[in-house]
Amino acid sequence: MKTIVRMLALAVSLTLLALPKAQAQTAAQADSSVTIRGIVLDEATGQPINAATVRMKSIAVYTNESGEFTLKTKQPSTMMEVTAPGYDRRYIERRGRDFVRIYLVVAQLSNPMGSKGQVEVVTKELIPEGTAVSTVEDISLYTPMQTIDRILETRLGTIRTINRSGLDDIGSLMYIRGINSLNSESQPLVVVDGVIMESYADYESVHDGYFANYLANLDMQDIQTITVIKDASSLYGTKAANGVILIETGRSKDVVTKILVNAVAGTSLKPGTIPTLDAEQSRQLFSELYKDSPYSADEVSKMPVFNEDPNFLYYNKYHNNTDWSSYIYRNHGLHQNYSARATGGDAVGMYALSVGYVGNKGTLDGSDFSHLTFRFNSDLEIAKNITTAVDFTISSINAETRNDGMVSKTSPYYMSQVKSPLFHPYQYSKSSEDRNTLTSFYEEADDLGINNPLPVQEESEMGSDMTNFMALLRPNWKLNNSFTLNGLAGYQLDKMYEYFFTPHAGVAPFVNMADGHYEVYENEVKAQNMREIRYTLEARLNYQKQLDGHNIAALLGYRFINKDRSWTRASGYNTPDDEQRFLTTSLIRRKMTGEDLHVKNISWFVNGNWDYMQKYFLNAAVSMDASSRFGTEIEKGALKLFGVNWGFFPSVSGAWQISSEDFMANAELIELLKLRVSTGITGNDDIPDYMSKPYFVSHSYIEKANGLILGNLGNPGLKWETTVKNNVGLDLALFRNRISLSADFYRHHTYDLLVQKSLDPIAGFDNYWANDGELTNTGFEVALNARLVNTRDFRWEATATLSKYKNQVTHLTDGAFSTTAYDGEIRTMENQPIGVFYGYKFKGVYASEAEASTAYTKTDGTHDYYYNMFDNGSTAPVKAGNAIFEDISGPTGTPDGIIDEYDKTIIGDPNPDFYGMLSSSLSFKDLTLTAVFNYSLGNDVYNYHRRVMESMSTLNNQSLAVINRWRADGQVTDMPQAVYGDPMGNARFSSRWIEDGSYIRLKTVRLAWDVPYKIPFLNDLTVWASANNLWMYTKYLGRDPETSVSNNPLFQGIDAGLHPQCKSFILGFKLNL
Amino acid sequence: MSSDMKRLFQSVLCLSVLAGVAACSNPDWNEHYASHVDGVLEETVLEALENEPSVSSFLSLLKETGQQDLLSRSQSFTVWAPNNAAMATANLTTDYDKRVFVLNHISRFPFTTTNIDNGEVKIRMMDNKRVVFSQQGSDFYFGENRLITKDMALKNGILHIIDGYVPYSRNIWEFIQFTPGFDSIATYFAKGDYREFDEENSEVLTIVNGEALYDSIFIERNERLHPVGQIKDEDSIYTMIVPTNEAWTTIIDSLRPYNHYSPYTVERNKRTGDYEYVKEDPAVTDSLEKQNIYDLVTGRLCFKGAYTAADLQTVERIEFAGRREGQNSIAALRNPAYYFEGMNDTVVSNGVVFIANELHFPTSFWRSTFSKEAEKANSKFPRSYDTMQDDEKDQVTVEQDARSIYVLRSDGTNSSWLNDRISGHSYIQVVGNYPAARPVVDFKCHDKTQRSTSYNIYCVFLPRNVSRRDMDSSLLLPTKVTFRVSYTNPEDGSPFDKEYRTPRTTNPYDIDTMCVTQDALGNPQPIAFPYGTDDIYLRVSSAVGGAEELSSYITDMYIDEIIFQPVENE
Known part of the structure; x- marks a missing residue:
C-alpha cells in the first residue's frame, strides 16, 4: 500500500x-x-x-x-x-x-513496438496516456495459420508467448509481465468488442496434449486493433491481474462499398524427430537390458527377437528396420485460408460482412482441422443522437486430434519413438510358401508391449468440434455535447463436443482389477459435451468536456456477467468391434460424470481522465467487483455492501509529455519525450467454481445404490488474488522518428494467492482452497525501433525488444511444497521463482570402479563409494557406470556420502532471463522483405521427452544417444549404463534432464509485392510469400524448446514431446475491390 | 553501383550469412545424437578374438564348433576366453565335449568386473551352467581362473581373457541319467518326459483339405519331477538322495503294504440319484497305488539347497524340495545327518548328490505329518453328502450357538506378538452368539497324500491376547473344549465316530498344541485310518459349563491349525 x-x-x-x-x-x-x-x-x-x-x-x-x-x-x-x-x-x-x-x-x-501515441487507438475504452499499453493494427496481411496469440508473438515482443505445441490451431500461452498466480488463471483477459471471452483454461480435454483454443474462433481479417494493457489501468478489476487484451473488430467507415479478399495456400514440412536406434542397435540394447529383467538367459535366448535364423518361421516379423515416424507423419501438410469481407452502407446504416474458411491438413496424420467463421457488424442510426451497433458472429471449428506427446500410451508419436524398429506395422503372410509377403492386416502390439502406431493413427476416431455464436447490441445515446450513454448487451453460446475412440487393432489390451475381479479392456470410447452460455450487460455514462486547453473525460459504468456451463463426460470399454466407435450400453466399466455451473459477476466502475494541452495527463479509476465465486465471510480486504463482498480496485496514472513543452522548441532532434507512471490494484477471480461453499455430489456405492456425499468443505473466507501493479515508463523518439524507444519498468506484488491447503485426514478431504502466500514480479520492457535507411525507393526498418521479469515467491505460510509432474518435481518455495525444478545435480558417470570406490572422502581422509539411499532405507554403493549425483547435504547439514533426499536442490528455472523479438523490414520500391525473429534466453526446460528416450530402464526403443552408454570399466561417457528397471536411479529426476532452453528462431520471413499496375475494379493487389520457422539456434536437445504441456503456471518449461513447430511455406494475395 | 544497390547487396550478403549459420544451428544436437561411438566399441567380440593372438586356440575351437556366428550377432555376450596355455591342458575329445566347453565360457549379457557385488556373482553360461565370477583382492576370477585381461568393451559385449578354463559339470538330472547304476530311478524319471501340443498357442498356418496346418508349439513337461524338484534346472539348487537300483526296488516293495489305494469309488446312481460305492478295476487301482508310492518315495529324496555331508553335520533341518499338497512348515526333515549317514556325496552343477545303497528310514520319514490350517476352511456349507463329494476344499462349519468365525491375519491389521509361531500367519476366532453360548466348530480335513497308518491328532489353540499382548492379565482366561472325530471307512462305507468327552483346558498364556486323540488319563490313543481314508471330520466344542464358569473361562476359541502326526512303528 x-x-x-x-x-x-x-x-x-x-x-x-x-x-x-x-x-x-x-x-x-x-x-x-x-x-x-x-x-x-x-x-x-x-x-x-x-x-x-x-x-x-x-x-x-x-x-x-x-x-x-x-x-x-x-x-x-x-x-x-x-x-x-x-x-x-x-x-x-x-x-x-x-x-x-x-x-x-x-x-x-505499422510500428512493431506499438507504443501508444504512434498509432490510432480505436478502442472505446479510455486508455489513459500514463498506461503501459501496446497496440497492433493492420493484421490481415499476416494471417497464415495464425491466431491472435501468435500474431502478438511476432508483433509485440514484450509479451512472453509460448506455443503450446506445433499444432496449428492449438494456440499459445501468453504471459504479460511475469506470472501472477500459482494455481489460478495466469493468462490475460481477452475482451472482444467489449465482451469478455472465456479462456477455458480449466477445461479438461479428453485428448492428451490437446487444448481447445478459443482464440481460433476469431478470423484475423476481422480484427482491426489489438490493444494490450499491461498495468493496472483497466476497468476489469478482478479479472485484470494478468493483463488485458482488448480486441476491436473491423467496422465500415465509408459508405462506399469495398470488398477485401484474402487467399492463402501453403504447405508445412514434416518435423524432425529425435533420432532413434536402428534395428541392430535396438536389438543390442534389448539384449543388455534383459540381463536384469525378470526373464532368464535361457528364456531370453528363446525370444524371437534374438532368433537370427532366417529359416525361423517368424523371422520376418521380428527382423525389420522400420522407421516408425514415416508412418505417422506426412511429408507435407497443406494449408488453405480464404476470406472475403465487404463493407459499405449509407447514411442510416453501415455494415461489415465477412466470411472466412481455414482448411488445414497437418503433417501429423490425424491433426486436420477446418474453421468457418461468419461475422456481421453493423452500425445503425436509430434516431437523432441515437445509434447502435448490432453484431453477429458464428464460428465453427472441426478438429481431428490424436493423443500427442510422450505421455499417453496411445499417442502415435510416443509409439513411433519407443517402438522397436525390429517390428513392422503390417503382418507378414503366415503361409510357409509366402512368408516374405506383407499382408494388409495390422500387426498386433508387439512382444514388448508397445502398440502399433499405425492402426492407432488410422483407426482411431478422435476430434473436437467447437461452435460459437455471439450476438451483440451496443446502443449509444448522445445526450448532449458532454454526456453520452453507452450500453452493451451480449449473448454468447459456446458448444464443444469431443469424441475419442482408440481401436483394439494394434493396441495391447490392458487388464485392470475392478471390484475384486480382473477386466480386460480392448478398446476405449469417450465423449464429452460442453455448453456454455454467457450474458453480458453493460451500461456506461460518459462525460467529455474541453475547456481552455483542459480536456476532461469521465465515465461511470456497470457490468453484469452471467455464465452457465454444463458438461458431461462418458466413457467405457470394449465395443463389439473396431467399427463400433461410439458409446453404447454394451460397454463395460461405463462411467459418466458432469457438472452444472453457474457464475455471476457484477462490477461498478468509475474512470476520470484529465489532460491539459496534451502535455499533462492524469487518470484515476476505481472498479468494485463482486462474484458468486467469493466467499460470504471474507475477513479482510473486502467491502461488505448489500450483503455481498466487493473487491475494491483503484488505479492512478499520469504522464508528462515533455517534448510538447515550449522549452523543447529548439530540441528538434527529439521528436517525442514522454514520462509515464501508473499504480493500481487488480485482481484474479479465477477461483474454481463453488470452492467457497460446501456442497454435495452424487455417488454410486459399489454400483448398487446412489446417494449424495459431501463434495467440498468450502471456505467462506475465499476471495480473489490481489496484485498491486506499479509502472514507470518512458517514450522517446529521435531524429524525426527515425529512432524510437519505449521503456517500462514495473513491479507487481501479488498477495492472497489462491492455494490448496492440506487438511487433516479426519476431515475426509485432502485439501481445501484458501488465500495465502505472496509473490512479486519485477522487470522491464524495452522496445527500440530504427528506420535505418529511408530513401524514396529503399527503406530499411529494424525493431528490437528486450524484456525481463524476475518472479519471486516471497511468502508461503505453510512453507515450501513440491508438485509432481511428468515424474519430475516442481518446487514452490520462498525466495525462488515459480516453477523451479527440484532434484539431484547430475555430474556425469563414474568411468571406472577405481574412480567410484574413492569418490567420497570421509572426514578421516579415507575414501569410499557414495551410497544411494532407497525408499526402504537400504543403501547400495554407486559403482562404475552409474550416474554421479552431487552430495550436497545430509541429516546434519553437511555432505554425508549418502545420496538421498537431502541432496535435492534447485536444478533449473523455466523462467527466462530475457525474451523478445527482432524484426527487419527491407523495402525496395514495391517489394518488402520482412524477417521476424523471436528469442528467449536463460529459460530451463525439463526435457521429459529425452528422459523417456534415454533412461534405458525399460524395453522401449531409445534415442541414438544411448549408443554411447557406459559398457565397461574405464569408458568415459556421460551416458550411464543400461539397466532394466534402473535400480540405481540413474534416470531419476536430475539436472541430467534439465537443459538450457534458450533459442532464437526465425519465426517468419516474408516477401510482399504491392502490384503497381492499375487494374479496372481493383484498388489494391498485394501478393506475398512467407516462410515460417525456417531456422532456429539453440543448444536444446529436444525437438522444440518452445513448448508447454499445461496452462498451469507451475508446469511451464516441461517438454513432453508434443508436436514441434514445423517449417511452412505460404503464398497469398490480398486484393481490394 | 548506386548506394541503393550497394545497400541491397549488403542485405543479401547478410541473409547469406544467416543461411550459413542455419546449417549449424544446433551443434550440441549433432554431438549428442552422434550415430557412432569411438574406439573399440566398433568391434564385435568375434573380431576382437580374431585380433587377439593369445586366444587363438579358443577361437579355433569356437569356429570348429560353429559358434562363431553367435559372437558376431547384434546381441550382447560376455566371453571368458581361456588363453592358449590353458587350452593346451584341456582334454576335449568328442564334439559334444568341445561344444559344451565353448558354451561354458560364453554368457549372454555383458558382465564386467564392476558387476561383482560382495565378492562374487554367479553367471549363467550359454550351456546353462553357473560359474562364479569373483574378486579376490585386486584380482578377478572366473571359476578358479584369474582374469589376465579384463573388461574389453566391444560392440556386442565384453571380452575377458583367463589363464585357465572351467570344466563342464553335470547337474542332478544328468548325473542320474548318465551315471551307471541308477537305471531304475533314471528310467522312471525319463519316462515322465513328454511333449504336449499346445493348440492354444499354436497358430494355424493354412488349411489343407479342410485340415488345419499348425505352426506347432509344444510344451515340454515331466510331471514325475513335480514331487521331486526341478533337478534339470540349473537355476535351482538341490541336495538329492539317489538310490541305486537295489535300494529303489527294495523301498518300493516295502512300502506297498502301507499304501493301498481304495478299491472303491463313489458314483451317482443315474436312476435313483443316490451316491453309491463302486468297486474299481483292480488294474487301475494297482497302477494308482504304484504311482502313489513312486511319488511318495521320490518326493522324500530331494531337498532345497546344496549340502555336502560335512554341511549336514551342522544343519538342524532341511526342507523338501518338491511340490506337494498341504505343504507347510512341517515339510522339512529334522536332524538330516541321521538319514544321510553312510552315503557318499558328489557335487554337481546344481547341487549335491548322495548315493544311497539302502533306504532304511523310520516310518515317520515316509508318512509325513500333515496339518490343516484352520482358517483355510472358512466356508459355511451345509454338511450334506453332496457337498462332501463335490467340494475338494476343506471346510469348517459353525454349529450351535456360534455366531461367526473370523479369519484374522497375524501379520496384518491384527498383528500378533506370536506372528512368527502362527502357522500361515492366520488363525480363526470362533465367537459365540451370546456370552453363555457354547460354540461348536467342525473341520473337514481332506488330504490326498494321506496314507493308511495311525495318527495322533492335535489341535493348536492360541491365547486370547494373540492380537493384543498388552491385554490385562485378568482377562487371559482359558477355554474348555471337547472333541469328536469321525470318518467313513472306504472299504465298506461304515462310519467311525468317536467322542472325547473329557473337557480339556487350554493354556491361556501361550500357544497350546493339544492332543485330541488321548484317553481320559492323557495317554495318546492314535487312530488307525483304513486305506484310502480321505475325509476326516474333527469337531471342537466349547465345554464351558454354564454362566457360573464364565468368570473363569472364555467361550471364544482361537484355533490355528489341526495336525495329524503319524505314529512311529505302528
Missing part, C-alpha cells in the same frame, strides 16, 4: 509541477487566435508534399504545391496531426513554435 501511495504522489507531483506554467499559458492564449505556418516534406527526398492534411483539433488545412500551410485557430493545442496519402500519419508537437517543418515517411510497417 505504501508503494501505491508513493507512486500516486509521484504521478500527482509530475502533474502539479507543470500545472502553474500551464495556467499561465492558458491565460495568455485564451483571448487570441494563433497562426501556425509550416511546410510538409518527404523525408526521403526532401521534396514538398502537396495536399497533406494538417489538423489541430477540429481545424484542418491542406498544404499547397510547395508543401506549405497556414493554420489559424482560437483553440490551440500542442499537437498537430499530419496525414498524406501514401505516408505514415504523424503527430507533431507545436512546442510554442509559429513555424513548423514536418517530414513524413512513406507508409511501411
